[in-house]
Amino acid sequence: MVIRLPNMSAVFGEGRGFRAVWLLEEMGIPYRLRPVDLLAGIEKDTEFLAINPAGFIPAIKGGSVTMVESLAIMEYLIARYGPTQPAPDPRDPAFPAYQQFLHQGEAGLAASIYFVVGAGNFAPEGRRQNWSAGQAREVFDGRLGLVTRQLARSPYLAGETLAAADNSVTYALELAQRAGGVTLGEAAPRAYVARTSGREAYKRAMETCKSTKASAIKAVAAQAAGQ
Numbered sequence: 001m002v003i004r005l006p007n008m009s010a011v012f013g014e015g016r017g018f019r020a021v022w023l024l025e026e027m028g029i030p031y032r033l034r035p036v037d038l039l040a041g042i043e044k045d046t047e048f049l050a051i052n053p054a055g056f057i058p059a060i061k062g063g064s065v066t067m068v069e070s071l072a073i074m075e076y077l078i079a080r081y082g083p084t085q086p087a088p089d090p091r092d093p094a095f096p097a098y099q100q101f102l103h104q105g106e107a108g109l110a111a112s113i114y115f116v117v118g119a120g121n122f123a124p125e126g127r128r129q130n131w132s133a134g135q136a137r138e139v140f141d142g143r144l145g146l147v148t149r150q151l152a153r154s155p156y157l158a159g160e161t162l163a164a165a166d167n168s169v170t171y172a173l174e175l176a177q178r179a180g181g182v183t184l185g186e187a188a189p190r191a192y193v194a195r196t197s198g199r200e201a202y203k204r205a206m207e208t209c210k211s212t213k214a215s216a217i218k219a220v221a222a223q224a225a226g227q
């Protein structure tokens with residue numbers, strides 16, 4: 001059965017919006033992606049600013065619902081459009097790990113590496129090496145250690161099957177590798193990203209998210225060229 005969102009939900013923006021797009025693909029829910037170009041100057045995109053006046057992505061809009069914050073969006077979609085949701089039941093012993101890694105994917109990993117990416121790619125020359133970026137990288141590395149430890153216990157972060165915690169953490173690990181100068185040194189997280197990104201729903205999400213796909217291709221080419 002295909003579950004239809006009211007008025008066909010739109011995801012605004014890639015970046016962390018990839019998490020929501022991938023989740024919608026996993027759940028089989030129709031959606032459309034509305035690109036948002038932050039680099040072009042968000043002040044020019046008045047349609048998007050009407051959705052999120054704070055000007056950051058992603059956002060979703062469907063019927064009377066407008067939301068920002070990628071993890072809140074995923075939790076909303078799962079709670080509202082189950083029961084095919086990629087999440088354990090709250091009474092399941094896997095639920096605490098699920099909840100922890102769902103949030104750690106943003107609070108510990110993506111939020112830290114985002115500032116390393118910003119310093120390394122967008123800061124003016126001479127301000128790329130700064131104390132805060134170094135601290136953010138240390139936080140990322142410490143949290144990655146928890147992910148690696150968990151992956152010694154199970155193939156996915158909350159057990160034997162993919163859950164939204166994996167959407168959350170995979171996004172952060174890929175951002176770190178593509179733009180944050182991170183190399184996943186240990187075999188477990190490397191195999192994990194290969195496993196999660198090998199899914200058909202992930203591949204469909206990647207085809208939808210053209211800008212994400214372009215940056216992934218660019219990163220692979222740069223790594224092959226030894227940059």
Ligand SMILES: N[C@@H](CCC(=O)N[C@@H](CS)C(=O)NCC(=O)O)C(=O)O
Nearest residue numbers: 015016055056057058069070071106
């Ligand atoms: N915690 C937020 C972070 C949102 C965020 O920082 N998004 C980035 C792109 S992925 C952005 O829009 N940055 C520009 C800004 O914050 O103004 C989430 O998970 O959605």
